[in-house]
Amino acid sequence: MICDNCKVREAEVYQAHSGKRLCRKCFMKDIRERVKKESLKIGLDKASKILLAVSGGKDSYVLADTLSSFIDSNKLIAYNITEGIQGYNRYEQIVQLKRYLSSLGIELIEDSFKQGVGHTLDEMMKYSRNKGLNVSACTFCGGFRRKLINNAGRTVSADYVATGHNLDDEVQAIIVNLIRGDIIRLIRFADKPIKLSSKFVLRVKPLRRVYEWETTLYAYYGGYQFQEVECPYISTKPTLRSKVRELLYTLEDKKPGALLSILDEFDKIAEKVRKQSELKEELPTCKICGEPTSYGREICKNCELLISSGLLDPHQNLPIS
Incomplete structure (x- = not known):
């Protein structure tokens, strides 16, 4: 079957949400164009310095590749955190990530929970369990990662911190925070970032309209050697997010494009809430x-x-x- 876009090459990918059959080249071009469109809307093209928060997973490689395709690599600097999870954090993955980023002309700053917080994630979990606390590893990890990434952004005087959160991540976060009733965090998930503190570096998500299956396929087509092992804490103690994820996958399977529709409607609602919000105090x-x-x-x-x-x-x- 011929590609619906170029009408020349053989189609290899079917995008259920668009109904298009695309060849490899047109599929990757489509992803780059969507990331560029989202980035221009945010204003990344006008930034002097952008910090890329990279984990070494597929989304990190796609983030670096797509942004460097239209933004000068001298304006990009990457930042990686080693959480300290036995059997998950592997030195060779960081070496591979650093090598790839270097090929794009992007410097990588390396950090760790041990260095930045004083304790590895494994140590935090060990102590919390000994205290009888029922706290998930994701609660520790998410909070401290955000803190260290923001600190790194301030240190390099970045205008923005760009993360590799994809569409699946974004919609999951929206639903989870709706369930929790966290309105303040919900508003910050919209397409236009807001700054509630002078100490915050604005966080943006250029991949927020790209499905996770698309970033996975893009990474494979790109030949990236990324981290594929899932964090062991996810499987040992499933979180609310993981349950929401399965629900959303079922919805998307029955109605392709559902996640994009949820995100579009959320952005509209968030914009209205922001205009009426009194969250202007530091x-x-x-x-x-x-x-x-x-x-x-x-x-x-x-x-x-x-x-x-x-x-x-x-x-x-x-x-x-």
């Missing part, structure tokens, strides 16, 4: 680490988790090193 700062925290909080969630786990003495009243 977020307070944590009295321990000095980083932004939620309204009404004196101590941020990250420091609270460390205190509850016995990894931080609240009476020290010192920033986490």
